[in-house]
Amino acid sequence: MFTNIKDILLYVSLFGGLYFQVFLLVSYFLWDGVTEFGEADEPTETLFEPTVAVMVPCFNEEKTVVGTVESLLALDYPREKLKIIVIDDGSTDNTWNEVQKYVGNISVVLLQKKNEGSKFAAMNYGLRYIKSHMADVGIVGCLDADSAVHHTALRESLKEFTKPGVMAVVPSMVIDHPQTFMQYMQKVEYELATYAKQAFSRLNTLYIAPGPFTMMRRQVFDVLGEYNEAHHVEDMEIALRMQLQGMRLSHAVNSLVYTKGPRTWPALLKQRVRWTFGFIMNVWDYRKKVFFNDKLGHVGVTIPILFAMIWLLVVMIPFMLIGLITPIIHIVQRISVTGQIIPKIQTDVFFINTNVFSIISLITIVIFFVTIFIGRKKLLRQKMFSIDLFTVIVYPFFAAWWTGQSAYNAVRGKKKSWR
Template identity: 40%
Template structure:
């Protein structure tokens, strides 16, 4: 049943992906309306990365008189503030400093008090943008019903097995965002370069702590009030994922915990026709897939390895040596319906990686990243899903860092 629902969901997204694009018209470069924009860069102990982040904003292909950059040092204990002084004499850059309060949302709200432009965006201080990213947003903001736009997030320069796995995962995310956008079902506005109309915060209020996932909460709040969130596949932002296992699990536990707790806070979105695909399909299936993984992972591992062990024991009795032959006569291989569904799921996953890369013009359609991703999601992802689900049930708070 779980595999069937997963396949149904993947096929549903696939159909949505190829559906004719509606509601957004292509804008000629000469006809672009550049709205006044402020980009907030919250940073905490980012002495080694913040320069690249800010420089990418200064290099944006956007009118200088319409772009303001606010950098908030959120109580850093390293040399971040000293590093930021190189920008103090640039008129369109404003440096702010505050005491750390344990979560990013307070830094964002502190900066929002100094924003007077039509648009306001966020860029995490470990991320950087392509030069045309903000300009590409403008064709979406030509539509007055669009209240926010999110980018294509890409893992940059992966240098470890886990980062390679995350790269393929993020590439699948590009495909998912494209499909969700067509369904008006985007439920997260990620920290790396989401841009909003200032009107959103003027009417709905500032960021909330939201279980350290303020980027998900504000998106759910917008969906609750019928505010449209668009996706610009041409607006590419680069980020770096955790290099080692411990910080990766910590990050994902916080993400999944925040998703589950925010879903409890916004449970009125679920199973309501008013919210269409978001409330009837996308959010319920997201919760269901977490629940099923938590329940079935221990059982599936047992069912997987027990027959293999018994099979090995039987072959050992007749002198089987695993080193001398791996020839398989496929005529005698018994393929079950479960295995067929699993194989189709793998094929769909590979296809979504390809299509995600196609969206951003990445010609490397098939790389080793895909195999790393399958390993991560088979054996590692269930660990953070189980831990975050447990923490969500007992309401154990997750630390931001």
């Protein structure tokens, strides 16, 4: 009986995973270049050059904040139309002193506030400043103080705004000079994410407006109000609110943002648990408005699919662990009793593995690589092959870890709130 349940779960998750991959590929390749309303999805020839405000919320970023501001000042954009609003969110280090060098710079505004424990409060502080002091600002963005932008990032982003109905533009994120294993793993992951963003963008189902350099029309905040606490993922929650309002988010492939990414596993785990937990909680909060709501277009279908996939992955975790540990135990046992490190390899075709699970897993891995290559080579124009590709072997186990922990927290959190 147990074997049967395990098999059913395995096949359901394999089918679900493969279906989602194929669906994204279909969405990416069978895109006809028109929006869901039938308009040609092309940027107009006219130059769009509004006044842009970029908020840089920072909490103890003494080492990186100057680099971030410098990258913004180096943007290819008229100085008088660029406003950089540095918001020191009650840093206890030297951040405030570091940014004093920009006093007198016409493009930089320095603000300081008391820390309230979450980034959304700092961004709302900046939004209020823009509302009361910068009537001419048409586009508002944000850049985390550990990230930097390519000098064409803003121009590329603004070009995207000239496509029909675009209210927010999300950039492509790149891991800047990876050094640790975790950073190399994130580099490949971000390349895959670039492809996924593009596929989601073509479907008009982008559900995150990432903190680093997502640009939004001022009207977004006029209509939706400020950022919410939103389980510490305000960038996802505001994107969901935009989708519910029928506001279009688009992905500008060539708007490049460089970020460092956590160096160590504990730091990465903390970040990902925050993101995944936030995703689960926000989707749960909005489930009645979002799930299978055909007025939302593809959002009403893709969000529940993603939500279901998280739980499917959680259910699969024990089997993944058994699948990982069992062969290791066998190899150790074999070596300990026979002393043979490499076993005799069967060369007969009889011994080629044609188990359904193995072939489908292989196909899934091939598609996984194809999508990484689309992100890496076609969209980001990077080298196709490099040693960091090997990180994908262990990535699913790390992802399973943070997904499991997030799901556990979510279930525990839910129980608490039900009481």
